[in-house]
Amino acid sequence: MRCSKYSANGNDFVVFHSDVKEDRTELAKELCHRQDGVGADGLIVIVPNSDYDFEWQFYNSDGSHADMCGNGSRACAHYAYVNNLASSSMSFLTGAGIIKAEVDGDMVLSELTPPKILEKNIEINGKSWWLIDTGVPHLVHLTENIEEFDIAEARELRYKYNANVNIVSLDGKNLKVRTYERGVEDETLACGTGMAACFYRAYTEEKVTNNIEVYPKSGDTLYLGMNDKTITFRGRVKKTFETDWVL
Numbered sequence: 501m502r503c504s505k506y507s508a509n510g511n512d513f514v515v516f517h518s519d520v521k522e523d524r525t526e527l528a529k530e531l532c533h534r535q536d537g538v539g540a541d542g543l544i545v546i547v548p549n550s551d552y553d554f555e556w557q558f559y560n561s562d563g564s565h566a567d568m569c570g571n572g573s574r575a576c577a578h579y580a581y582v583n584n585l586a587s588s589s590m591s592f593l594t595g596a597g598i599i600k601a602e603v604d605g606d607m608v609l610s611e612l613t614p615p616k617i618l619e620k621n622i623e624i625n626g627k628s629w630w631l632i633d634t635g636v637p638h639l640v641h642l643t644e645n646i647e648e649f650d651i652a653e654a655r656e657l658r659y660k661y662n663a664n665v666n667i668v669s670l671d672g673k674n675l676k677v678r679t680y681e682r683g684v685e686d687e688t689l690a691c692g693t694g695m696a697a698c699f700y701r702a703y704t705e706e707k708v709t710n711n712i713e714v715y716p717k718s719g720d721t722l723y724l725g726m727n728d729k730t731i732t733f734r735g736r737v738k739k740t741f742e743t744d745w746v747l
């Protein structure tokens with residue numbers, strides 16, 4: 501079985517495809533383990549679908565299922581293209597809905613599901629959070645100082661709201677973002693749906709214009725914009741390892 505490891509701007513994934521759709525919770529935990537496994541933030545399994553190019557099963561590193569993953573969608577699209585599972589322009593089914601993606605070398609564009617503001621102005625400890633669904637739920641707080649990310653507070657909010665937790669600051673006309681991810685239970689180097697939620701809040705509040713750059717913790721550059729109702733999310737992916745493997 502072909503099995504690849506991808507880094508999508510520091511958010512890393514084990515990816516493989518299979519004809520069998522089955523529960524892979526335990527496998528996700530084993531493979532994603534940083535010391536005893538391959539090590540990754542998530543596991544993506546591509547399985548056949550009769551209506552779209554394919555569908556995916558997405559697992560966080562703790563084995564929990566997530567409906568969507570922005571960075572994972574770009575890694576998955578690249579894997580599907582280079583393994584002849586789809587053409588460079590594809591659509592696939594996720595728990596959050598249909599995702600369209602386009603692969604151009606190592607640049608991959610993913611069109612995320614329409615963002616939804618679930619709740620505005622949640623005031624906690626002098627901070628004002630918005631809860632936004634960009635395929636999965638994200639709390640977003642606009643801050644002056646991106647260096648001050650209180651992980652203990654983020655962890656508390658993550659459980660209270662069952663959401664990922666982000667802080668975002670302006671960097672000129674662009675944005676810097678940091679994300680605590682549920683299912684990884686720590687800050688990750690990048691989170692696509694998190695960047696999308698931060699962009700959406702900043703754009704809705706007219707802090708940024710359309711089509712800007714967003715810089716996650718890894719320091720990479722992602723390109724985000726509103727396209728009618730959906731958010732386009734573009735950036736490089738890197739295949740870091742590949743093996744043919746007997747599981």
Ligand SMILES: N[C@@H](CCC[C@H](N)C(=O)O)C(=O)O
Pocket residue numbers: 511560565566568569570571572636637664681682683684690691692693694
């Ligand atoms: N890293 C992903 C988000 C993965 C799912 C998330 N941890 C959740 O459980 O909601 C991204 O790039 O969007």
